[in-house]
Amino acid sequence: MKKTLVSALTTALVVGAASTTFAAANPFADVPADHWAYDAVAQLVQDGVVNGYSADGTFKGDQSMSRYEMAQIVAKAMAKSDAADNNNKALIEKLSAEFSDELANLGVRVANLEAKTDNVKWNGLIRYDWNTTNYEHRSDLTADDKDGKTNTVKLRFEPSMTINENWTGHARIDYDIEKDNTDAAKTVEVAKIYAEGVYGKADIKLGRFGSFSDASHGLVFDTEVTGAEIAYAPTSNWKLKATAGRYNPNENLATGTKDGDSATYWAVEAGYQNGKWDAGIGYHNVTDTRTLQDANSDDGSFRVVDLGVGYAFDKNVKLTADYAFGPSVDQNGKLKEAAKNAYSIQLNYKGANAADKGSWGAYVAYRSLAPFAAFEATYDHKAGTYGLNSLKGWEIGADYAWAKNIVSTLKYFNGKDTLLTTDDKVTGVWSRVDFLF
Numbered sequence: 001m002k003k004t005l006v007s008a009l010t011t012a013l014v015v016g017a018a019s020t021t022f023a024a025a026n027p028f029a030d031v032p033a034d035h036w037a038y039d040a041v042a043q044l045v046q047d048g049v050v051n052g053y054s055a056d057g058t059f060k061g062d063q064s065m066s067r068y069e070m071a072q073i074v075a076k077a078m079a080k081s082d083a084a085d086n087n088n089k090a091l092i093e094k095l096s097a098e099f100s101d102e103l104a105n106l107g108v109r110v111a112n113l114e115a116k117t118d119n120v121k122w123n124g125l126i127r128y129d130w131n132t133t134n135y136e137h138r139s140d141l142t143a144d145d146k147d148g149k150t151n152t153v154k155l156r157f158e159p160s161m162t163i164n165e166n167w168t169g170h171a172r173i174d175y176d177i178e179k180d181n182t183d184a185a186k187t188v189e190v191a192k193i194y195a196e197g198v199y200g201k202a203d204i205k206l207g208r209f210g211s212f213s214d215a216s217h218g219l220v221f222d223t224e225v226t227g228a229e230i231a232y233a234p235t236s237n238w239k240l241k242a243t244a245g246r247y248n249p250n251e252n253l254a255t256g257t258k259d260g261d262s263a264t265y266w267a268v269e270a271g272y273q274n275g276k277w278d279a280g281i282g283y284h285n286v287t288d289t290r291t292l293q294d295a296n297s298d299d300g301s302f303r304v305v306d307l308g309v310g311y312a313f314d315k316n317v318k319l320t321a322d323y324a325f326g327p328s329v330d331q332n333g334k335l336k337e338a339a340k341n342a343y344s345i346q347l348n349y350k351g352a353n354a355a356d357k358g359s360w361g362a363y364v365a366y367r368s369l370a371p372f373a374a375f376e377a378t379y380d381h382k383a384g385t386y387g388l389n390s391l392k393g394w395e396i397g398a399d400y401a402w403a404k405n406i407v408s409t410l411k412y413f414n415g416k417d418t419l420l421t422t423d424d425k426v427t428g429v430w431s432r433v434d435f436l437f
Contacts, residue, residue, distance in 0.1 A: 030064045037098060040091045041073055046236060049084050049092075050077045070095075071102030078103075087233070090198035094165045119162040126435040127154040133381070133428040135417065151179035167197045170209070191224060205229040211243050215269045215280030216306035216322035218378030219344050223247055225265060241269045249375070263287060278310045286375065302327035304373055318348045326373030339390070339418050342374040343367070352399040352407050354436050360400040368392040368418070380430045384417035391426060392418045405436040 031037055044050050050073060074095045077084075081092050096103060132149040154176050161169035172192035194207025206228050213221040227245015234240070244266040264287040271280035287301040308322035326340040344367040351361030369377055371388040384390035393415010401407050413428040 031067055031070050033064055037070055037095060040095055041070070041077075044073075044077050044084075044088055044091060047085075047088055049080055049088050067099060067102050068105075071099040071105075074099050075103060086196065086203055087198055087201065090166065093162075097165055121160050122157060123160075124155070124157040124437055126437075127156065128152070128433045129154070129431070131380070131428070131430045133383075133413075133426065135384075136425040136427075149179070153177045163195065166199060167195055169193075169195050201233045203231045211247075211267075212378070213267070213269070213282055213284070213306055214239075214241065214271050215282035216308040216324055217310065217320050217344070217346075219308065219322040219342060219374055220282070220284055220304055220306045220324050221265075221267070221376045222378035223376045226262075227265075237272055237274055239271045239273075241267075241271075243267045247376075276312050279308065281305070281307045302372055304375070306373075316350045319346070320348075321345050324370075324373040326370050339368060339370040339392075340373065342370040342377070342389075344379075352401045352409075354401055354405050354407050354434075357401055357403050360398065362398040363396070365395045365397075366393070367395065371419070380411060381413035381428045384419050384424070384426065388419060390417055390419035391415055393426070397430075406434070407436070408433045 041050075074092070077088075077092045078096060081089055084092065129150065129152045154174055156175075157171075157173045159169075159171050159173075163169055170192060171190065171194075174187075174189045174191050176187045176189075178186070190208075192208055192210060194205050194209040196209075197204040197206075208224055208226040209229065211221060211223070211225045211229060212218055225243060225245040225247045227243070229241065229243040229245075231239060231241040245264075246262040247265050248262050265285070267282060267284040269280060269282035272278065282305070284304040284306070285301060286303075304324055304326055306322065306324040308320060310318060310320040312318045322344045324342045326342065344365060346363055346365035346367075348363045349361060350359070353359040367379065369379075369382055369389045369391055371390055374382065374389045377389050379395070381395055382389045382391055391413070393413060395411060395413045395415075397409065397411035399407055399409040409430075409432045411428075411430040413426070413430070415426055417424040417426050
């Protein structure tokens with residue numbers, strides 16, 4: 001192999017060890033035709049992680065290979081593991097453990113059962129946020145609230161821990177300092193802590209993890225759930241996902257105030273993608289008696305159906321359109337002015353890559369949110385009256401990588417709060433700088 005490839009491979013450290021199914025004394029011995037490695041490599045080839053190994057550079061799944069030849073494919077996959085998804089990363093880790101002896105001969109270091117000192121990897125960031133939102137006509141707000149500003153400094157650690165060839169542990173620890181810098185404004189939170197298991201085409205999460213409404217590109221849900229989630233991809237085009245657990249609503253939908261109670265949440269989603277097109281549909285159920293205690297709901301629950309579609313014109317430009325059908329509740333008249341359904345249309349151009357200095361991206365979007373249909377929407381400009389997601393209007397934004405691992409983002413919103421009888425004009429500026437490590 002070329003020296004540059006060997007150099008790159010020697011820096012790759014894959015943690016974990018798997019029990020081998022046969023002895024590795026002879027690196028030139030054939031890998032048995034029924035060995036699981038053939039299917040694993042075929043999956044990596046199908047997903048474009050690696051081309052393979054042969055005279056013409058392709059993988060011949062119907063021809064037997066030596067352990068040394070198989071290790072060369074694994075080495076190529078390891079060099080590209082950072083760009084692989086979770087399923088393929090797990091395959092690469094399992095293959096690297098199986099062919100560790102041969103990889104060692106190639107100059108690739110692989111962890112084993114006796115060397116566990118590096119089985120925890122740390123990532124994180126230092127972040128600064130400065131945001132302001134102005135509600136022009138709200139008579140119930142003070143001058144400070146009408147032009148509320150937030151300043152936050154965040155230190156985040158995100159460790160990942162190898163458990164075995166199938167399971168890894170993950171966590172997110174955040175330390176926030178709010179604008180007034182008092183002790184009360186300093187918080188430490190373990191936002192995520194969960195175990196993730198990958199078995200073939202199934203990805204399982206158990207614990208407290210981030211869940212996202214893939215079907216509608218985040219129009220409905222983007223927050224942490226304590227429970228379980230399983231995603232299954234029967235083919236490279238289709239994906240099914242089921243989530244169940246509890247979460248802490250950002251706001252009490254009845255009063256608009258935060259509290260410590262949690263709600264029960266479950267959802268099922270189906271998605272399809274073929275390179276240019278992606279589409280999805282989802283069903284979400286929330287049971288939260290304190291939220292809907294006065295609503296037209298017998299069990300204190302509400303349901304949302306969402307769907308979305310996206311089209312990539314080329315590698316730089318993508319258009320997405322999403323819609324969510326909300327519940328028919330009016331809080332006995334309290335929220336009768338609230339929109340029942342929500343939608344978002346967004347056009348993206350490129351995007352900043354933290355590893356690529358000078359890379360950038362921009363987008364423009366038009367959205368109409370609703371307190372129930374978009375109850376945990378992913379957007380930064382979403383909260384209107386009493387903190388409920390009821391904003392409608394235009395948003396533009398851009399991000400830029402000033403240097404490797406330093407990215408800034410700027411967004412501007414102009415619209416109104418649909419929850420008020422008399423529409424309230426709302427403008428907002430949202431800015432962020434991330435220093436990644």
